[in-house]
Amino acid sequence: MRAALDSVLLAPRAVQPLISGAFRPRRSCKFGHVRTISASTVLRKPAVASCPIGENETDRPVLDPDSAPTVSRREKLRDARPFSDFLTDTFNRQHDYLRISVTERCNLRCVYCMPEEGVPLSPPRELLTTPEIVLLSSVFVSQGVTKIRLTGGEPTVRRDIVPLMQQIGDLRRHGLRELCLTTNGLSLHRKLESMVEAGLTGVNLSLDTLDPWQFQIMTRRKGFDAVQRSIARILELNRAGAGIRLKINCVVMRGVNDREILPFVEMTREKDIEIRFIEYMPFDGNKWSKGKMFSYEEMLEHIRERYPTLEKVRDHKNDTSKTWHIPGFAGRLGFITSMTHNFCGTCNRLRITSDGNLKVCLFGNAEVSLRDILRKVNNGEPIDEEALATLKQLALARRQDLSNIDVPLTLAPNSKELLEVIGAAVKRKKAKHAGIGELEHMKNRPMILIDSIRPRGMTPPSVIWRPVGQAGATFTRTPTTITTTPWRQPAFTPASGPFTHHAPPQPARLFSSMSGRALRKDNDSKTKESQMTPPPPPPHTAPAPAPPKLTHVSASGSAHMVSISSKAPTSRTATAACTVRFSAGSPAPALIRANQVRKGDVLGVARVAGIMAAKRTPDLIPLCHPVAISHVSVELDVVVAAAAVEVRATVECDGKTGVEMEALTAAGAAALTVYDMCKAVDKGMRVEGLRVVFKDGGKSGRWVEGVQDQSGV
Numbered sequence: 001m002r003a004a005l006d007s008v009l010l011a012p013r014a015v016q017p018l019i020s021g022a023f024r025p026r027r028s029c030k031f032g033h034v035r036t037i038s039a040s041t042v043l044r045k046p047a048v049a050s051c052p053i054g055e056n057e058t059d060r061p062v063l064d065p066d067s068a069p070t071v072s073r074r075e076k077l078r079d080a081r082p083f084s085d086f087l088t089d090t091f092n093r094q095h096d097y098l099r100i101s102v103t104e105r106c107n108l109r110c111v112y113c114m115p116e117e118g119v120p121l122s123p124p125r126e127l128l129t130t131p132e133i134v135l136l137s138s139v140f141v142s143q144g145v146t147k148i149r150l151t152g153g154e155p156t157v158r159r160d161i162v163p164l165m166q167q168i169g170d171l172r173r174h175g176l177r178e179l180c181l182t183t184n185g186l187s188l189h190r191k192l193e194s195m196v197e198a199g200l201t202g203v204n205l206s207l208d209t210l211d212p213w214q215f216q217i218m219t220r221r222k223g224f225d226a227v228q229r230s231i232a233r234i235l236e237l238n239r240a241g242a243g244i245r246l247k248i249n250c251v252v253m254r255g256v257n258d259r260e261i262l263p264f265v266e267m268t269r270e271k272d273i274e275i276r277f278i279e280y281m282p283f284d285g286n287k288w289s290k291g292k293m294f295s296y297e298e299m300l301e302h303i304r305e306r307y308p309t310l311e312k313v314r315d316h317k318n319d320t321s322k323t324w325h326i327p328g329f330a331g332r333l334g335f336i337t338s339m340t341h342n343f344c345g346t347c348n349r350l351r352i353t354s355d356g357n358l359k360v361c362l363f364g365n366a367e368v369s370l371r372d373i374l375r376k377v378n379n380g381e382p383i384d385e386e387a388l389a390t391l392k393q394l395a396l397a398r399r400q401d402l403s404n405i406d407v408p409l410t411l412a413p414n415s416k417e418l419l420e421v422i423g424a425a426v427k428r429k430k431a432k433h434a435g436i437g438e439l440e441h442m443k444n445r446p447m448i449l450i451d452s453i454r455p456r457g458m459t460p461p462s463v464i465w466r467p468v469g470q471a472g473a474t475f476t477r478t479p480t481t482i483t484t485t486p487w488r489q490p491a492f493t494p495a496s497g498p499f500t501h502h503a504p505p506q507p508a509r510l511f512s513s514m515s516g517r518a519l520r521k522d523n524d525s526k527t528k529e530s531q532m533t534p535p536p537p538p539p540h541t542a543p544a545p546a547p548p549k550l551t552h553v554s555a556s557g558s559a560h561m562v563s564i565s566s567k568a569p570t571s572r573t574a575t576a577a578c579t580v581r582f583s584a585g586s587p588a589p590a591l592i593r594a595n596q597v598r599k600g601d602v603l604g605v606a607r608v609a610g611i612m613a614a615k616r617t618p619d620l621i622p623l624c625h626p627v628a629i630s631h632v633s634v635e636l637d638v639v640v641a642a643a644a645v646e647v648r649a650t651v652e653c654d655g656k657t658g659v660e661m662e663a664l665t666a667a668g669a670a671a672l673t674v675y676d677m678c679k680a681v682d683k684g685m686r687v688e689g690l691r692v693v694f695k696d697g698g699k700s701g702r703w704v705e706g707v708q709d710q711s712g713v
Ligand SMILES: Nc1nc2c(ncn2[C@@H]2O[C@H](COP(=O)(O)OP(=O)(O)OP(=O)(O)O)[C@@H](O)[C@H]2O)c(=O)[nH]1
Pocket: 149, 151, 180, 182, 204, 247, 249, 278, 318, 319, 320, 321, 336, 338, 343, 349, 361, 362, 452, 453
């Protein structure tokens, strides 16, 4: 007894819960044979990652449901139920794997992932709070999700990542089996033990090189040693039986790190880890070219030359990677072939972005805001710990009313509505994503804002399925089609029909300038205007000439937003330009060029200001529609001879309305930032000639400044 107690007290902190039984790792093979690693096994000998019947290729550490305080009868009954229809798509794919992006931030700047200057971040109130992530996780687990992966950005930079994992880890008593992390490993070693205690079962760690200098080139930051420390710590904990499944993700770029393929393969000789080589994927700003991509076939050939005995291993049905093994080696090799072979047929993934949008496909462009639905119960405000406590009370109070929903799990009073929206989105999921031919010509935004990468052109949600929130919502389902009202065309009148669900009327804050008439179900603005009763003509006067049609003024004369509901989304681009002109003899242009301005890097800050301003355009220009911008670039050229900085901003979107206002706002804000940062050295600056110089897409097609006949442009 005394010895047993000592073993608990003297064991490393991460292992204590293993011993005490608070968390008991289990392993299961692909056939579902599960065995628990006992405390004595943990202490006496390394855990053997083998299947009880010898099938050891796909051992998967899983959370131990028995370690949770109780598994209620309700949970057991739920497990016996058929898989949730809400999470089953029209191709009968059952989505039991949820990826959640918990932050947009990152402490590295990998060349293939992020622009050097980083990405503009969303305002904090738009991001999911910890209680909101837990609520959404619980809704998904209640429907049969058994695996949750936290990703980002870099998930470990989220300040409350450990408490968040603890709360998600608690869902194991409701059926969650795996809680995983995709991380760059930079600060993982500091949090690893508490994460294991929280229930971490798997780590996918990104490492593209084994050379510290090359690491600095590829990530634009230092940190190689810290990553090595994290890997060593995982292996150490695993030797003690923690059972963390470790995979190393390595994006292979020709001419950059392809010479390291074989050293990575060598790592699997002694270590029980899986090295996964990922085909390099394109998105705007990462300078992708087909030539830089090292394909699956090429990698295999290269490895086979050195290791001819390389053999294929049976993959788990939902794996993204194709697994191989060199006989005699402890680890395995995987290949993620998003560019050359899709693996969509067995897809079981859904993802939630850090701002709370559900994406049913990594490459799909439709998103639906779950955050807005969730926040309705808190008057549109983010749900914090205090609000969560109230929700818990509510959930208990209405326990009886929700016979078909697991009350302890789904604390959100509007779980049913959430499920309806999730179900409709899942049913819209396509069979597969585009092939390489399409991917390489598509535009993209930096993928750090979603989760992992999204190839060029796949990103910008051409339709944001944001059905609810402040503006109210209508979901109309007919037996053959499901449509969700996009956020830009809120319908305020409940639609009719047997399968209609509509949100309770909400104060129409965002669109409060719209007249009641303009807000009716009819989405076509032209029809709407023709149906309005014109004011009677004044008596005894000649008929007045028809007033010019003011598209932004309603029948009652008040300013309103033009409806673009009936327009089809198309790809649109606009470029705006302007000049910051300095006084004659001003030292500013030379200082800017030499990056010697005391306030800092003028061009870098102005570029970011322009990008952020483009995203904020509808907040600044009252009648401007919010558009789903897919790309913003801001270029600033210092022309010392002309004592000027020339600014050009290009904005792209796939949408129903043009982006010239966004381009003008971006150019204007970049110019004003130059002004602001230089006003100490030149008080006579002027911002000149703000204008659109190029526009493409939509009904009017291409337009170029200064060209008389636009037909040939
Ligand atoms: N096509 C596609 N590729 C994905 C998806 N999720 C991840 N990937 C690819 O997998 C790479 C590694 O991502 P990870 O975060 O490690 O996720 P994973 O490989 O799906 O993780 P597990 O299968 O759970 O181990 C990404 O960079 C993508 O290339 C997905 O849903 N679809």
